[in-house]
Amino acid sequence: MGEIKDVYPIMRSYERKVVCDMNFAVLVFPGSNCDIDCYKAVEQTLQQPVDYVFHTATDLSKYDAIIIPGGFSYGDYLRSGAIARFAPVMNEVQKAAAEGRYVIGICNGFQILLESGLLPGAMRRNESLKFRCHQTKLRVENNETPFTHEYAKGEVIDIPIAHGEGNYYCDEETLAKLRANGQIVFRYEGVNPNGSVDDIAGICNEQGNVVGMMPHPERAVDQLLGSEDGKRMFTSILNAWREKHDAASVR
Amino acid sequence: MLRATVYVTIKQNVLDPQGKAVQGALHAMGFDDVNSVRIGKYMELTMNTTDRAAAEQRVTEMCEKLLANTVIEDYRFDLEEV
Numbered sequence: 359m360g361e362i363k364d365v366y367p368i369m370r371s372y373e374r375k376v377v378c379d380m381n382f383a384v385l386v387f388p389g390s391n392c393d394i395d396c397y398k399a400v401e402q403t404l405q406q407p408v409d410y411v412f413h414t415a416t417d418l419s420k421y422d423a424i425i426i427p428g429g430f431s432y433g434d435y436l437r438s439g440a441i442a443r444f445a446p447v448m449n450e451v452q453k454a455a456a457e458g459r460y461v462i463g464i465c466n467g468f469q470i471l472l473e474s475g476l477l478p479g480a481m482r483r484n485e486s487l488k489f490r491c492h493q494t495k496l497r498v499e500n501n502e503t504p505f506t507h508e509y510a511k512g513e514v515i516d517i518p519i520a521h522g523e524g525n526y527y528c529d530e531e532t533l534a535k536l537r538a539n540g541q542i543v544f545r546y547e548g549v550n551p552n553g554s555v556d557d558i559a560g561i562c563n564e565q566g567n568v569v570g571m572m573p574h575p576e577r578a579v580d581q582l583l584g585s586e587d588g589k590r591m592f593t594s595i596l597n598a599w600r601e602k603h604d605a606a607s608v609r
Numbered sequence: 610m611l612r613a614t615v616y617v618t619i620k621q622n623v624l625d626p627q628g629k630a631v632q633g634a635l636h637a638m639g640f641d642d643v644n645s646v647r648i649g650k651y652m653e654l655t656m657n658t659t660d661r662a663a664a665e666q667r668v669t670e671m672c673e674k675l676l677a678n679t680v681i682e683d684y685r686f687d688l689e690e691v
Contacts, residue, residue: 436650437678444675473678480680482619483626527623527681553626 380599382408383421385451385467387442392428392464392576399576400425403592411447418450422599423460426451426467428520428574438481438523439469448474460504460595461568465521468560468570477561477570478536479528485553489522493584494573495547496559500540503566504598508590514547515587517573524572526554526561539564544571611656613668615686617677618649652676655691664688 382404384396393410400408411418413431418424431442442448448470455461455476463471471477484490496517498509509515528536533556536542544560552572560571575588619625625647632646654671658664668686677684 436675440675440678472680478680480678482624482681485624485626487626487630525624525626529680553624 377600378603380404380406380423380596380603381421382406383411383418383424384408385413385424385426385447386410387413387429387431387445389431389433390427390429390466392466392574395574395576396425396427396464399579399588399592403579403589404596406596413442413445413447415447416450418447418454421454421459422603423462423595424451424454426461426463426470427576428465428467431466431470434466434523437469437473438466439471439473442466442470443474452476455563455568458565458567460599462505462591462595463568463570464574464576465519465524465572468572469523471568471570476568477563478532479526479555479561481523482525482527482553483523484521484525484551489520490524490551491520492518492551494519494549494551494559496544496573497547498543499545500543500562502540503543503562503569503594505562505569505591505594506543507598508594516585517575517578517588518584519551519573520577521552521572524552524554526552526558526572528555536561543569544573610691611658611661611664611688612691613654613656613664613686613688615652615654615668615672615676615684616649617652617672617682617684618647620681620683621647623681649682659690661688 382400384393386393397408469481472479493516496515498506498513501507501509501511541561542558543562545557546559550557559573562569575591578585578588580586627648628646635643656664672684
């Protein structure tokens with residue numbers, strides 16, 4: 359690995375002005391199992407401060423980005439994410455989302471965001487009824503979000519999935535809205551592994567600061583893991599925040 | 610006390626992959642008279658009240674908030690004295 363400023367061009371500004379740290383939270387519910395992967399992805403890909411934050415936490419004001427990781431929160435009892443959405447920490451996530459801070463839900467995290475109403479739609483069992491765990495090709499449909507601006511529009515990336523309930527559903531009216539607003543962030547390219555409506559793999563809210571996706575970018579941050587196409591999601595978030603933050607501190 | 614029996618089913622216009630698989634299995638077994646299978650959830654709640662109107666309101670609230678996801682599911686319930 360070269361100098362950090364070669365890898366992250368935005369950091370060239372190091373010499374000129376003070377660069378602040380971006381604070382990441384990785385939420386931990388009983389049954390989360392991708393929390394360590396998310397933590398390591400932030401730590402190793404971005405070298406930014408990151409904390410595990412328990413489901414009982416009642417203050418997230420310190421954090422600029424909140425990652426809701428994959429797993430089986432509360433055993434997926436009743437429905438995936440149905441119980442987790444009432445955990446105390448989710449009130450804070452609602453607040454953070456309303457304030458425009460970045461929230462990303464991956465896999466079970468996406469299911470929790472749907473249940474909490476931060477994103478529209480719901481999840482059904484995979485059409486095949488199988489738990490699918492393999493690499494998938496995703497097409498970047500919207501590269502103008504804080505989470506995807508380092509990808510090219512239409513770029514096909516290689517990110518793994520691991521879920522039994524990723525069959526995204528929304529009604530026609532909601533789908534039309536998602537399309538019109540550019541809220542479909544990723545679609546499955548080629549084979550749709552779960553039967554989701556319109557091949558949807560990931561969506562964002564209208565404001566673009568909340569993203570949910572079934573595939574796991576945190577499992578694709580190094581060639582040792584089979585792909586490093588997920589890295590740019592993390593660098594996108596950091597650089598989007600820096601642009602906003604630096605612009606604010608110049609004033 | 611009142612007992613609420615709550616039924617949660619997947620909406621008619623939403624695909625039920627489990628129901629479809631079970632339907633396929635029934636057909637394979639020769640039960641051709643089955644037109645469709647929908648799989649849902651059955652829940653029993655006992656409530657420490659005898660006020661039916663109040664219980665009805667509370668159970669509706671529970672269904673809307675937690676027991677059903679009204680994006681893809683319908684619910685109905687019965688109340689009986691126990």
